Amino acid sequence: MQNEIKSSGTQREIKDRLFKAIFGRETEQSKKWRLELYNALRGTNYSDPDALELNTIENVIYLTMKNDISFLVDSQMTLFEQQSTYNPNMPLRGLMYFSQLYQRHLTKLDLTLYGSRLIKIPYPKFIVFYNGDRETEDKEFLKLSDAFENKEKDSDFEWTAELININPNHNNSLQKNCKPLYDYVRYISRIKDNRKKGLSKEEVVNEAVDWAIRENLLDGFFKMQKEEILGMSLTEYDEEAVKRTFKEEGREEKAQEDAEELLKEKIDPEIIARCLKLPLEQVLELQKYITA
16 A cells, blocks of 8 residues: 555655645545534534535645645635644735635636626635644634734724634544544644654654554554655654744844754755745755765
């Protein structure tokens, strides 16, 4: 089975986040899981996984700043994104995501905005699943208006992102009603616990994956997709390490120095370039200098 996975493009799929690999693919298993998640969020009881139309946007703007799942059902367009860092700019990003989704929707239906007839569009819902270290309420609504430089007192324009905390002991009823989400949360928690023990990143991830296999999380998904999950988890681990270093040091003007330190930790140059907003060629040159 693993050989089959590798030959079908594992290296390409490693670019996915684990959350998207679970809920955002076109496999029968993934369709079933995202229907469970949708029902748990909406309080509905749909039974046909194919009722959800998947419209995933890839490679949006910045590192890991891509919406993971969007789907259209019951005249509502719902966008899911998983975040391990708190980001107050999610409403603006959501606005940009939905502009692309609405453009696709209009093109698919061969509709134009230049006629005299009002075009009806699905209701937008932007949900951010948050599992970072910052303490938040179970649910928070991040408002685009908080970013307005000159907010008019009588302005009634608003756009929100609903942040749902999926860390342990938050939104327990949601996790109870969606076992795939609960299993995902348990795995990420294991990663965090291992990291606190001071293990190497390989030890952190390998132990967590082996534990997930023993616990049969996601009905054997971790066993069947072990190599791919290891790759995704190591990549996400490196991305988080870069963001933590960049945030803790607080010295954006010294991105090159940060890149040198991260290269010494053997973090992938592409990840460093995206996180520090440096040209990849520059990071690769630094890598040659460090390894010389």
